[in-house]
Structure formats: C-alpha cells, structure tokens
Amino acid sequence: MNFRVKCCGLQFENPLVLASGYLGVTGASLANVAKNGAGGVTSKTLFMEERAGYPNPTSLTFPGGLINAMGLSGEGIRNAKAEFETYRNLAPDCPILGSVGGKTLKELVECAEIMDTYPVDLIELNLSCPSGADEKELPFSCDPDITAKITRAVRKVTRKPISVKLSPKAYRIGEIAQRAEAEGADAITAVNGMGPGMLIDIRMRAPSLGNKVGDVSGQALKPIALGCVYEIYEHVKIPIIGTGGIVNGNDAIEMLMAGATLLGIGSAIAYYDLKAFAMIQEKIKRFMEEEGFKDISDLVGIAHKR
Ligand SMILES: Cc1cc2nc3c(=O)[nH]c(=O)nc-3n(C[C@H](O)[C@H](O)[C@H](O)COP(=O)(O)O)c2cc1C
Numbered sequence: 001m002n003f004r005v006k007c008c009g010l011q012f013e014n015p016l017v018l019a020s021g022y023l024g025v026t027g028a029s030l031a032n033v034a035k036n037g038a039g040g041v042t043s044k045t046l047f048m049e050e051r052a053g054y055p056n057p058t059s060l061t062f063p064g065g066l067i068n069a070m071g072l073s074g075e076g077i078r079n080a081k082a083e084f085e086t087y088r089n090l091a092p093d094c095p096i097l098g099s100v101g102g103k104t105l106k107e108l109v110e111c112a113e114i115m116d117t118y119p120v121d122l123i124e125l126n127l128s129c130p131s132g133a134d135e136k137e138l139p140f141s142c143d144p145d146i147t148a149k150i151t152r153a154v155r156k157v158t159r160k161p162i163s164v165k166l167s168p169k170a171y172r173i174g175e176i177a178q179r180a181e182a183e184g185a186d187a188i189t190a191v192n193g194m195g196p197g198m199l200i201d202i203r204m205r206a207p208s209l210g211n212k213v214g215d216v217s218g219q220a221l222k223p224i225a226l227g228c229v230y231e232i233y234e235h236v237k238i239p240i241i242g243t244g245g246i247v248n249g250n251d252a253i254e255m256l257m258a259g260a261t262l263l264g265i266g267s268a269i270a271y272y273d274l275k276a277f278a279m280i281q282e283k284i285k286r287f288m289e290e291e292g293f294k295d296i297s298d299l300v301g302i303a304h305k306r
Helices: 029-034 080-092 105-116 144-155 174-183 217-234 251-258 266-270 273-289
Strands: 004-008 010-011 014-018 041-042 059-062 065-068 096-100 124-128 161-165 189-190 193-196 213-219 240-243 262-265
Touching: 014 251, 014 273, 029 041, 029 080, 065 217, 096 105, 105 124, 105 144, 124 144, 144 161, 144 174, 161 174, 174 189, 174 217, 189 217, 193 217, 213 217, 217 240, 217 251, 240 251, 251 262, 251 273, 262 273, 266 273
Parallel strands: 014 041, 014 262, 041 096, 096 124, 124 161, 161 189, 189 240, 240 262
Antiparallel strands: 004 010, 059 065, 065 213, 193 213
8 A cells, every 4th residue: 555645746654744833843843743653744934033922821722623822933034944954864754844934025035035045845835824913914825916926926036845825714715726826836735723713711701812812723623624625626736735623534534535635734733642643644544445545645636526
C-alpha cells in the first residue's frame, strides 16, 4: 500500500502535516512532531516584528473543539532563522512549511523574501488572520483582488513553492483559490479558524478569552472546512492542504475524499497529544485495507465523482 505523497515537488512520508501555530516555532519542538509521525510540519506564522500577543487565556477547549485568540504573538521573522536550521539538522527528510504573515502587503512580501533565504521547503502565506488591529477586521483572503495581488507580489520574490492559506470566513472561497492559482500559487491551505467566536465564564459573568473573541477550530470547524475544501477542489488544479477539525481517521478520510492531498493537523493534538499522528494514520490505513485502496492518492477527491 502506498502512503507516501508527492506534493509541490516534495516527498511526504505520509499526508499528515502539523498545522501552523499549534506547537510554536522552535526547531526542536517541530522536529519532535516529525519524530512522532508527522509527514511534514508548518511553523507558526512569523511577522516582521516581535509581538507580545493578547492577554491570557489565549486558547481554551470546549466540548466541540478549541477557541483561540493568540494575537499573532511571537518573535520577529529575523530572529527565527536558527530555529529552522535546528529543524533541518534534526529532521532533514521531513518537509517544513514556513508560514509568513503581515498587516500590509509590503510586510507580507518582506517576510516571504526573508523566509526564502531560510531552509524551508515551501512558504505558506497566511492570508487568513485578521488584517487589521483586532479580530474584527476581515482577513486578506476574504477579498479575491487582494489575495491575487499579494500572491502575485510574493511569486516575484521566491522560487520556492507557495501555498496560500485561506479563511473560511470568505464568500465564494473556490473563486478566491482560483485567483491565487492564476497568480502562481502552488497549493492552497484551507482553512484557518472560524470566528469571531466566544465562550463565557458564567461565574465571572464575562467572556472567557483574554481577547473576548477568537477563532474556533477542532470538531466544530470540520463541516465548514470540508465544505471549503470540496468547493476549492472544483475550482483549482493545484493541491489542497485540507485543514480544520481533523481529529480522527474518519475526519481525515472525509477530507481526502473532499479533495485534500495533504492534511493539516492542529487541534487534534489538544486531545491526543502527538499520538494523534500515529492514530490517524493507522485508521486511514485500516480503511484502505478494508476498502481495497492501494494508493492514498486514490482517495483524493473521490467524493466528487458521484
Ligand atoms: C492555538 C492555535 C494557534 C494557531 N496559530 C496559527 C498561526 O500562527 N498561523 C496560522 O496560519 N494558523 C494558525 N492556527 C490555525 C491552524 O493552523 C488551523 O488552520 C486551524 O486550527 C484549523 O485546524 P484544526 O481544526 O486542526 O486545529 C492556530 C490554531 C490554534 C488552535
């Protein structure tokens, strides 16, 4: 049975890729994820400047998933080079996607230019976090023209493969993905969290998150993410990194059938720790055996054939 995936010219031992952000950006922690069975890893989104992020709590679980408002915290991209080098030494054969963000087109392009010089295999353009000063502004990827403009600008500064990460808040996400493809994107990552959402602490009589509102991920996001990936698959030829609510084998298989070539894993780690990678792989393999699939690629997009 073939479980390997070739995507954007890169070889992944299996289709499961750590989604951006969930486990930070240190090279050692990302390499530990690779050691625990991920086929690839994505760094946390890096911006030009260092950011403190929002007050705690920044991430909470609830019965249907997770809600987070990190506030784009992290070291600036210029301080992160050593972490990518550490990763490369510790996990030379497991592809790493370097995620970049920006409050402006200029910042995004500058970050991509810097990421291009780092030992990453693919640059993920995070166009799916809020573009303005707070969570209430729409992400860049909700606007097809802005998505096209940023993709075009980044395409000019790197020869590495680019994946454009989209937001589920977008209207007509398939057409947005198509615009990114037309401007030279090599893949689409779909999707980031959905929101703004809220939890309320009834004893405190106040919103639970430090930032009050945040993005929902995990199980609650799954049907939305699947719908987005299904729609995108009908609009583009480039591969999709299907992300959102994959917490078990069944979710993973649904995402493949909707059209994803690779599968982003984030919130599942909150429930199953790094064992999530081995557990999900085992379930996909068992399904393939039971149903007579010889190659993982045979599952991709088959929900469209009926
Ligand atoms: C705590 C946390 C931090 C995240 N940080 C980032 C980030 O830095 N960049 C990004 O593109 N997505 C970020 N995400 C979104 C995830 O990469 C992913 O798109 C989303 O959580 C949906 O996948 P999931 O349901 O498997 O978690 C973050 C999600 C969580 C829960």
